[in-house]
Amino acid sequence: MNYYNEIKNKLIDNEIYEKVKDYSKERNRIITYFEVGKLLSEAGRHYGKDIIGEYSRMLVVEVGIKYNDRTLRSMRQLYITFNDEIWKPLVSKLSWTIFLTLMPLKDNNKMYYYANQCLINNLSKRQLQDKIKSKEYERLDKETKNKLINNQNTLVSDFIKNPILIKNSYDYDNISEKILKKLILEDIDGFLAELGEGFCYIKNEYKIKLGDRYNYIDLLLYNIKYKCYIVVELKVTELRSEHIGQIQKYMNYINKNIKSSYEDKTIGIIICKKDNKFVMDDRIISRKYELI
Numbered sequence: 001m002n003y004y005n006e007i008k009n010k011l012i013d014n015e016i017y018e019k020v021k022d023y024s025k026e027r028n029r030i031i032t033y034f035e036v037g038k039l040l041s042e043a044g045r046h047y048g049k050d051i052i053g054e055y056s057r058m059l060v061v062e063v064g065i066k067y068n069d070r071t072l073r074s075m076r077q078l079y080i081t082f083n084d085e086i087w088k089p090l091v092s093k094l095s096w097t098i099f100l101t102l103m104p105l106k107d108n109n110k111m112y113y114y115a116n117q118c119l120i121n122n123l124s125k126r127q128l129q130d131k132i133k134s135k136e137y138e139r140l141d142k143e144t145k146n147k148l149i150n151n152q153n154t155l156v157s158d159f160i161k162n163p164i165l166i167k168n169s170y171d172y173d174n175i176s177e178k179i180l181k182k183l184i185l186e187d188i189d190g191f192l193a194e195l196g197e198g199f200c201y202i203k204n205e206y207k208i209k210l211g212d213r214y215n216y217i218d219l220l221l222y223n224i225k226y227k228c229y230i231v232v233e234l235k236v237t238e239l240r241s242e243h244i245g246q247i248q249k250y251m252n253y254i255n256k257n258i259k260s261s262y263e264d265k266t267i268g269i270i271i272c273k274k275d276n277k278f279v280m281d282d283r284i285i286s287r288k289y290e291l292i
Contacts, residue, residue: 003039003040003042003043003046003047003051003055004043004055004058006039007036007039007040007043007055007059008058008059008062008063010032010035010036010039011032011036011059011063011064011067012063013032014028014029014032014033015063015064026095026096027092027093029096030078030091030092030094030095030096030099031091031092033075033078033096034075034078034079034082034091036072036075036079037075037076037077037078037079037080038079038083040052040055040072040075040076040079041076041079041080043055044076052069052072052073052076053069055072056068056069056071056072059072074100074103077103078099078103081103081108081111082099084108086112087112087115090112090115090116090119093119094115094118094119095125097125098115098118098123098125098128101125101128101129101132102114102115102128105132109145109148109149110137112148113137113140113148114128114131114132114136114137117131117136120197134165136161139161139162139163140158140159140161140162141158141162143158144158144159155226156196156198156223156225156226156228156230156264156267157267157285158196159195159196159197160194160195160196160269160285160287161194161195161287162275162287162288163287163288163289163290164191164194164195164271164287164288164289164290165194165289165290165292166180166183166184166187166191166194166289166290166291166292167183167186167187167190167291167292168183168291168292169183169186169187170183172291175236175291176236177218177234177235177236180234180236180271180289181204181218181219181234183291184219184234185204188201192221195221195230195269197225198223198224198225198226199221199222199223199230200221200222200223200224201219201221202220202221202222202229203219203220204218204219204220205217205218206219206220208250208253208254208257210249210253215249215250217231217232217233217250218232218233218234219231219232219234220232220254223267226264227262227263227264228259228263228264228265228266228267229254229258229259229263229266229267230266230267230268230269231247231250231251231254231266231267231268231269232268232269232270232271233246233247233250233268233269233270233271234271234272235270235271235272235273236272236273237272237273237274238272238273238274238275238276239270239272239274239275239276239277239278239279239286240276241278243270243272244270244279244281244284247268247270247284248268248281248284250268251265251266251267251268251283251284254266265283266283267283267284267285268281268283268284268285269284269285269286269287270284270285270286270287271286271287271288271289272286272287272288272289273288273289274288275287275288
């Protein structure tokens with residue numbers, strides 16, 4: 001088999017396709033690069049590692065300058081990294097720049113998580129880089145990672161990061177609950193993304209009446225994917241037992257007075273400076289916050 005001619009013809013066909021079929025050229029590019037990567041991998045086994053350097057010198061002259069040694073090695077790595085059944089549904093749905101961003105991660109489970117995030121949220125390269133930089137995958141708990149690996153059903157609480165990163169736009173050293181809430185509301189989209197998929201903002205300081213007294217829920221959210229309300233309480237201290245009792249009352253109120261019969265039970269999230277991990281109610285999630 002003449003590997004070089006096969007590779008050259010595929011790349012030439014791709015160049016022509018990019019000029020004619022703009023709507024699907026990215027999909028064609030990935031399929032072409034994947035097939036070229038396979039040929040490069042096979043050629044390397046027959047002719048040695050230096051064959052990529054030899055091919056790239058000819059391709060730069062005959063097809064285009066972008067098909068240099070580095071690009072060919074990336075194509076081969078694309079095939080080696082993603083030549084697995086689990087990746088087949090994703091390979092033609094992501095862009096070349098996204099794959100270039102994913103490949104240095106090495107860990108297959110981590111790459112698969114971020115690849116799915118790209119599909120679900122239509123992430124740009126920059127947005128993907130921000131997620132990777134914030135160590136989003138590493139901030140998921142072990143149980144969630146195991147569910148993803150084993151393709152198990154997930155809960156609304158599974159993708160709430162720990163710690164939750166909150167932008168400190170004003171470089172506050174010491175903050176109150178009021179300031180913490182202000183920082184969250186100023187970047188509400190970023191905060192909701194820290195909680196996971198499907199979270200929507202309803203209101204802050206949500207007024208409810210317990211007995212003869214009015215109380216105020218720090219943040220009331222809703223999750224459209226899991227069809228449930230979420231009560232969020234903010235604490236700038238370590239988690240205390242009274243915090244749990246407080247949020248349980250708020251959750252019970254929402255369940256009794258707001259929640260419809262077709263919706264799931266209300267979830268509570270306590271965001272605190274330090275998590276003592278003694279929450280026994282599986283409807284309540286405690287998470288630390290970290291200012292960035």
